[in-house]
Every structure is written in structure tokens, then in C-alpha cells.
Amino acid sequence: MATELFPGERVTSYDVTSPLDTDYYDVFGDVTGDDRAAWGRARQVVDEVSGDLLHAWDRAEYPHEKILASLGRHDLLGDGVDHEGISSLSPLAAGLVNMELSRGDGSLGTVMAVQGGLAVRTLAFYGSDDQKRRWLRPLVQGEVPGAFALTEPDHGSDSTSLETSAIRDGDAWVLRGAKKWIGNAASGGITFVWARIEDAADPDHGQVGCFLVPQETSGYRGTVIEGKVALRAIHQAHIALDDVRLPLDARLPDAHSFADTARVLYATRSGVAWSALGHATACFEAALSYAKERRQFGRPLAGFQIVQERLTRMLSQLTGMQLFCRRLADLETRGELRPTQASLAKYTNTRTARDIARDARDMLGGNGILLENRVMQHLADIEAIHTYEGTESVQALLIGRDITGVGAFV
DSSP, X not given: XXXXXXXXXXXXXXXXXXXXXXXXXXXXXXXXXHHHHHHHHHHHHHHHHHHHHHHHHHHTOOOHHHHHHXXXXXXXXXXXXXXXXXXXXXXHXXXXXXXXXXXXXXHHHHHHIIIIIIIIHHHHHHOOHHHHHHHHHHHHXXXXXXXXXXXXXXXXXXXXXXXXEEEEETTEEEEEEEEEEEETTTSSSEEEEEEEEEOTTSTTTTSEEEEEEETTSTTEEEEEOOOOSSSXXXXXXXXXXXXXXXXXXXXXXXXXXXXHHHHHHHHHHHHHHHHHHHHHHHHXXXXXXXXXXXXXXXXXXXXXXXXXXXXXXHHHHHHHHHHHHHHHHHHHHTTOOOHHHHHHHHHHXXXXXXXXXXXXXXXXXXXXXXXXXXXXXXXXXXXXXXXXXXXXXXHHHHHHHHHHSOOOOO
16 A cells, blocks of 8 residues: 655655665676675675664664574675685675675674684684584584674773683683673673683693683673664673683684784774775765655755765765775785785774765765664764774774884883
């Protein structure tokens, strides 16, 4: 039944969420084969779950079983990890997947980053053969939620000062400490906990190691953090580790120091740059579609000079983000990507995405704050990715040290 329109109401809603595939410089025009197929599968995931996620975001619920099942079914949770048993995605394909998922929904992109970028990567890099045989396939298929527990309530950017301890006690390790902002950590799966080794006989005494902890283990308590106004359709948790007793083989044998943690984070930092591009693309395309559909003073908004100038500026910013990401993928494919280059892309793209999202929200007027149009959701979610995987300040210090040769962290 058609909706009855009354005087002063030309339309009841606007189509501002359909993808337009904006690529003004044809940055991704040469993407073919497996890379193009992976990008297409990511769009299929968005089509399958974005409606549910819109309602979940509104209610701060996390339908992780449906999300992980869809990502696993479309074989996307390898996130570019090169390992036996994982379908390989090139750096370009992994980036395009991150971009597309975040274009659809920021929480969806973060689920991918947590499960694939952090949990799967940690296990593939540092786990024992037995650990991989038991857990890698379930993680990649989305059957078991995976969490990466590094950040602590008192140690975010200063993660090298973490205080969670792993004390050797005979034939067991005992973990004690707290973690915060850990995605998937209260979802009934497994958590990779980074802790400081306390065993004078261990070569890694005083260094940071990693432990595989099933979340049902006695002493492990993950509590969902409430009151978030960003990434509301994925749960982050505050973890309490109250003398969690683990067998010796729970330790990941190839994780020996914070440098190993950093190796995982450097890889996911590129993913955040791509995610920011996805958010910005959604916001620009929403603004463009709205400008064409919305009429004021007898003509479409697109017919006003100031609107065309703003859209042009947004397109310029978006194209720069695309070029950053494509160059990242090319460097990584050749094995030439340096950590600080990933930092610069993350630093630039999250900052730029904020600008594009703010402009898009303003251009949609009051409609810009409606969840159905998603721009305000993207704007809020960008605030979260701007912070995680290294704040803007930390990225600036990493880059600054690289270009000046002078460390300014203290």
C-alpha cells in the first residue's frame, strides 16, 4: 500500500545507502580475478547482515553468531594471513574487504578486524601446531569468537607497560590482571591474553608472552562495556583475570616479546586505514545521493554552487584516501611496507574520514542524524577507529621519530 503524502511532504525517505562505487581516479579499476571476487563476497556479507546490524546498533546488541557465520561462509576471516589451511587474500584483496565491510557497517568492519586481523593472525603467527590444529579452522570459519587482549584499564597507548602477569606455578601458568576494550572477550569463545612472564628460569622472564584462554576457564570474567556511543553492534569487554590457571601448553610458543605484539598491530593498522576509507565512501555517497534527491527552493540541492563545492572537496579528500590505500597494498605486496608508512595511512585516513563524515552529516541537515541514513552512525564509529590500533598522537610520534631520528615519547 502506497504511503499517503500530505502537503509539504514530497517524499518520506531518501535512498542514500546504496553503493555508488565512487572511484574518480580509477584507483581500483584494474582489480580483477581473486581480488575482485573477495571484494564481491564482502559486499554479499554486507547485504546479508547490514539490516540486522542497523537494529543491533540502535539497541547496542551484538549478533555475533550471524555475523561470524556470514564472514566465515564467504571465506573472509583469513584477512590476508598467509598460512596453510587459510584461503589466501592478497594485501589488496584484504584491504578492499575491510573497506567494503566498513562501508556497510562499522561494527561489521571491527568484527573482521578483531576476529581475522587480531585473533587469527596471532594464532597463525605464534601458535603451536596443536593449537593451530584445534582452533585455527573454527576461528576462520566463524564458529568460535576470538579475542585479542592487550589493552589494560591503565595502559592503552602505553601498552608496553602492561601489568597483567603470567606466573609459573609447577605444571601451570597463573594469569592475574585486567584488560579493557577487548572485542569478542565476552562472547563465549577464546581470548589471546598478553601477559608479562614471571619465571626466573624462563628465557623470556620479564618479557611479554601470549596465552590461549577459553573464556569458560575458571577465574576468567568478561563483562560487556555498556554506554558506548560508537561501534554499538559489537561488544567490547572489561576482563578480570583472577588467578586463571592454565596448562603449560596454553602459552603460544613463538610469542616472546612486545615486538611480536607489534607485528600483529602493524598489520592491522593498514586495515584501519582501509576501514576509514570505507566509512568515508559511505558518507560521501550519502551526501551525493541526497544532494540529487533533496529539493529546496524549487531545485535539487545539487544545483547550488556551495553544495557542488563541498562535494568536490569531499571527493578530493576521498580520492586521496584511495591513493593512500592502494599504495599501501602495493608496498605490502612487494614486502616493502614499513610500519611507519602504515601509521601515516592510518593517521591521515581516520582524520580525513572524520572531516568527510562531518560534512556529509551537515549536508543532510536534520535527516543526517537519522539512523536509517547511517551517516551519523558512520560519524560515531569513525571516532572509535580514529583511536584504536594507536591514537593519532601515538601515530604522530612514531612517524616523527622516523623522519627526525629523535624519539619524543617521554
